[in-house]
Amino acid sequence: xxxxxxxxxxxxxxxxxxxxxxxxxxxxxxxxxxxxxxxxxxxxxxxxxxxxxxxxxxxxxxxxxxxxxxxxxxxxxxxxxxxxxxxxxxxxxxxxxxxxxxxxxxxxxxxxxxxxxxxxxxxxxxxxxxxxxxxxxxxxxxxxxxxxxxxxxxxxxxxxxxxxxxxxxxxxxxxxxxxxxxxxxxxxxxxxxxxxxxxxxxxxxxxxxxxxxxxxxxxxxxxxxxxxxxxxxxxxxxxx
Amino acid sequence: xxxxxxxxxxxxxxxxxxxxxxxxxxxxxxxxxxxxxxxxxxxxxxxxxxxxxxxxxxxxxxxxxxxxxxxxxxxxxxxxxxxxxxxxxxxxxxxxxxxxxxxxxxxxxxxxxxxxxxxxxxxxxxxxxxxxxxxxxxxxxxxxxxxxxxxxxxxxxxxxxxxxxxxxxxxxxxxxxxxxxxxxxxxxxxxxxxxxxxxxxxxxxxxxxxxxxxxxxxxxxxxxxxxxxxxxxxxxxxxxxxxxxxxxxxxxxxxxxxxxxxxxxxxxxxxxxxxxxxxxxxxxxxxxxxxxxxxxxxx
Amino acid sequence: xxxxxxxxxxxxxxxxxxxxxxxxxxxxxxxxxxxxxxxxxxxxxxxxxxxxxxxxxxxxxxxxxxxxxxxxxxxxxxxxxxxxxxxxxxxxxxxxxxxxxxxxxxxxxxxxxxxxxxxxxxxxxxxxxxxxxxxxxxxxxxxxxxxxxxxxxxxxxxxxxxxxxxxxxxxxxxxxxxxxxxxxxxxxxxxxxxxxxxxxxxxxxxxxxxxxxxxxxxxxxxxxxxxxxxxxxxxxxxxxxxxxxxxx
Numbered sequence: 001x002x003x004x005x006x007x008x009x010x011x012x013x014x015x016x017x018x019x020x021x022x023x024x025x026x027x028x029x030x031x032x033x034x035x036x037x038x039x040x041x042x043x044x045x046x047x048x049x050x051x052x053x054x055x056x057x058x059x060x061x062x063x064x065x066x067x068x069x070x071x072x073x074x075x076x077x078x079x080x081x082x083x084x085x086x087x088x089x090x091x092x093x094x095x096x097x098x099x100x101x102x103x104x105x106x107x108x109x110x111x112x113x114x115x116x117x118x119x120x121x122x123x124x125x126x127x128x129x130x131x132x133x134x135x136x137x138x139x140x141x142x143x144x145x146x147x148x149x150x151x152x153x154x155x156x157x158x159x160x161x162x163x164x165x166x167x168x169x170x171x172x173x174x175x176x177x178x179x180x181x182x183x184x185x186x187x188x189x190x191x192x193x194x195x196x197x198x199x200x201x202x203x204x205x206x207x208x209x210x211x212x213x214x215x216x217x218x219x220x221x222x223x224x225x226x227x228x229x230x231x232x233x234x235x236x237x238x239x240x
Numbered sequence: 241x242x243x244x245x246x247x248x249x250x251x252x253x254x255x256x257x258x259x260x261x262x263x264x265x266x267x268x269x270x271x272x273x274x275x276x277x278x279x280x281x282x283x284x285x286x287x288x289x290x291x292x293x294x295x296x297x298x299x300x301x302x303x304x305x306x307x308x309x310x311x312x313x314x315x316x317x318x319x320x321x322x323x324x325x326x327x328x329x330x331x332x333x334x335x336x337x338x339x340x341x342x343x344x345x346x347x348x349x350x351x352x353x354x355x356x357x358x359x360x361x362x363x364x365x366x367x368x369x370x371x372x373x374x375x376x377x378x379x380x381x382x383x384x385x386x387x388x389x390x391x392x393x394x395x396x397x398x399x400x401x402x403x404x405x406x407x408x409x410x411x412x413x414x415x416x417x418x419x420x421x422x423x424x425x426x427x428x429x430x431x432x433x434x435x436x437x438x439x440x441x442x443x444x445x446x447x448x449x450x451x452x453x454x455x456x457x458x459x460x461x462x463x464x465x466x467x468x469x470x471x472x473x474x475x476x477x478x479x480x481x482x483x484x485x486x487x488x489x490x491x492x493x494x495x496x497x498x499x500x501x502x503x504x505x506x507x508x509x510x511x512x513x514x515x516x517x518x519x520x521x522x523x524x525x526x527x528x529x530x531x532x533x534x535x536x537x538x539x
Numbered sequence: 540x541x542x543x544x545x546x547x548x549x550x551x552x553x554x555x556x557x558x559x560x561x562x563x564x565x566x567x568x569x570x571x572x573x574x575x576x577x578x579x580x581x582x583x584x585x586x587x588x589x590x591x592x593x594x595x596x597x598x599x600x601x602x603x604x605x606x607x608x609x610x611x612x613x614x615x616x617x618x619x620x621x622x623x624x625x626x627x628x629x630x631x632x633x634x635x636x637x638x639x640x641x642x643x644x645x646x647x648x649x650x651x652x653x654x655x656x657x658x659x660x661x662x663x664x665x666x667x668x669x670x671x672x673x674x675x676x677x678x679x680x681x682x683x684x685x686x687x688x689x690x691x692x693x694x695x696x697x698x699x700x701x702x703x704x705x706x707x708x709x710x711x712x713x714x715x716x717x718x719x720x721x722x723x724x725x726x727x728x729x730x731x732x733x734x735x736x737x738x739x740x741x742x743x744x745x746x747x748x749x750x751x752x753x754x755x756x757x758x759x760x761x762x763x764x765x766x767x768x769x770x771x772x773x774x775x776x777x778x779x780x781x782x783x784x785x786x787x
Contacts (some may be wrong), residue, residue, distance in 0.1 A: 050423060051422070052419070052422065052423060071422070071427075072422035072423055073422045073423075073424075073425050073426055073427045073428075076422075076423065076424060076425035077425060081423070081424075082423050084420060084423065088417060088420040090412070090413045090416040090417060090420075090421075091416065092412065092416050093409070093412055093413065093416065097409050097412075097413075098413075100406070100409060101406075101409045101410055101413045101424065101426070102424040102425070104406050104409070104410065105410070105424055105425035105426050106424060106425045107425075146424060147423075147424070149424075150424055150425055
């Protein structure tokens with residue numbers, strides 16, 4: 001059952017075309033990994049799906065409903081939640097407050113403060129700490145927890161490993177594994193291809209605003225994705 | 241002894257300044273907007289109350305039940321009509337547009353009410369001049385005491401709301417990062433409108449007390465804006481209790497200046513303001529620490 | 540080849556507080572060479588460019604241009620000597636025509652006057668394919684023309700080295716092809732090119748030497764095909780994993 005449909009989506013930053021006329025479908029329960037070089041358009045795409053960026057053209061449908069013109073805070077009410085690149089916590093507020101304020105304005109559902117702390121036990125001792133004082137890994141956990149508090153049906157994770165030590169990334173992915181088994185639909189932007197292949201059911205590789213490669217994670221291998229990533233199977237010059 | 245009394249009066253005056261400034265401080269703390277129409281809005285409330293009292297012969301305190309909601313509505317409309325659009329144009333544009341609003345307000349009031357000074361004093365009876373004598377040379381005016389108490393209560397209530405209630409959390413989150421707060425389901429424009437409504441309503445309350453303790457005319461907004469601004473700057477931008485402290489420092493400075501020389505009232509206040517501004521700018525230990533706003537609000 | 544180097548940087552280190560963004564980087568440019576710089580986010584590519592152009596001072600190391608030590612010189616001085624740079628987000632002088640934009644560069648950066656300045660401007664415009672828009676106001680230009688203006692303006696200062704920072708982004712395939720034509724033409728005139736780019740297949744059409752950076756250091760360097768098949772380079776972008784060479 002499709003939960004998200006993107007049709008002919010075009011996004012701009014001023015004069016720059018960041019996403020050009022792409023289309024794809026996400027089915028409920030899928031875990032889709034978005035890979036691609038910097039500037040490929042991944043973050044712009046995620047922000048546009050979440051409603052933080054207005055597309056120049058195209059259509060976004062969530063659960064069969066056209067949400068292209070819907071404001072971001074209303075999409076949260078429908079069940080779309082974005083964990084933005086760079087985490088973007090409310091740094092002046094405590095962890096608990098960050099979580100509570102999301103819980104107050106999101107959808108009602110299973111995710112409560114206690115359940116989030118169960119999924120991210122490293123946050124338990126840090127509940128009253130100022131979010132700006134946490135380590136990178138703890139901030140990432142808080143950011144994901146904050147999105148979960150809105151009880152999303154579609155969770156968008158934008159580069160959760162950015163700036164984190166490998167150990168912290170492991171911890172984040174451990175916490176996410178429970179979530180991923182639980183059936184929430186997830187789109188995750190991930191630079192580390194091995195991790196992306198390990199957790200996802202489908203992969204889309206973006207290049208210069210378009211889709212260079214798409215398919216089930218089981219059917220694609222690292223070589224194919226690498227070639228698509230660098231765009232080396234297009235362009236005029238061939239490598240020796 | 242006279243000197244101590246001047247100090248005491250200065251502290252009480254500080255309560256009025258704090259009440260006058262808290263709307264300005266709150267609006268700036270959350271939205272990073274300096275509302276130059278602040279003083280004019282306070283005077284507007286005073287004029288509205290005056291009309292009410294003239295028409296109904298009721299006390300201005302009763303009139304507040306009508307005027308405060310009206311001021312809240314004015315704030316709501318101001319946010320959507322002026323502030324929201326100004327912010328989209330850039331962080332300094334609200335200064336220009338609120339300056340324009342101030343000019344429009346001042347001149348409209350002048351056209352409507354004329355140049356005469358007005359006062360709400362006649363409508364509050366004994367409160368206007370009653371006082372308690374602590375000693376033979378120390379006294380506390382009843383109205384002044386009421387104003388000071390109101391300032392403390394208002395600031396305390398604001399602080400409590402921000403720190404402990406869900407609404408306060410929402411406001412602080414919106415102040416912290418208005419573009420991200422949309423991602424957790426908060427309609428940031430509505431939050432801003434609520435903040436503007438509260439801020440202008442509080443400004444209206446201050447305007448009521450302005451009318452009661454002194455006289456006012458259509459152009460009284462300018463000096464009021466300056467006192468409010470100086471209070472906020474002395475106390476620290478974005479800090480609510482700092483506003484009380486700033487008001488007291490300003491009030492005490494002015495009164496000490498008045499004791500020294502007949503022209504010293506205003507000058508002493510300005511000198512202290514300037515000194516604090518310079519000290520804050522050049523001293524790292526007294527840095528600006530906006531308490532509940534971190535990122536500039538951009539569309 | 541190395542004795543001819545027009546730009547020679549040794550031991551470049553740049554720290555911001557405790558964070559080292561560049562560590563002990565050596566960099567050489569031969570006259571008329573075209574070099575590409577690639578690498579994942581945070582590798583230090585733009586910082587390297589900033590250090591070479593003089594926008595940043597170095598924490599350690601030296602930059603020598605045409606045999607002279609320019610480490611202490613700022614960007615304006617280095618520009619006059621012959622190191623020019625374009626920016627990732629084009630920043631034309633709004634309110635002035637394309638020609639006037641170049642004229643500022645030619646007269647101040649290139650130290651030319653009168654007919655010589657005009658000549659330089661016209662030549663630069665021609666090389667970048669911009670003669671037809673010479674009298675249009677800069678802010679009315681589309682994205683490709685803005686990028687060409689960035690290059691033409693840098694070119695008008697008469698450089699020997701042109702530093703390009705991610706100039707390929709946001710263009711369609713056709714536009715990218717036109718940009719490549721312009722860059723090739725500039726290189727053919729003898730101007731050395733140093734080009735940071737994410738869009739690798741466009742880069743490979745122009746450069747003869749490729750440098751890959753990661754975490755503030757140079758990871759691999761040399762023949763473009765060899766560098767792009769280097770397992771260490773692929774790992775730097777895509778994370779560690781079993782790897783094989785990239786299909787041609």
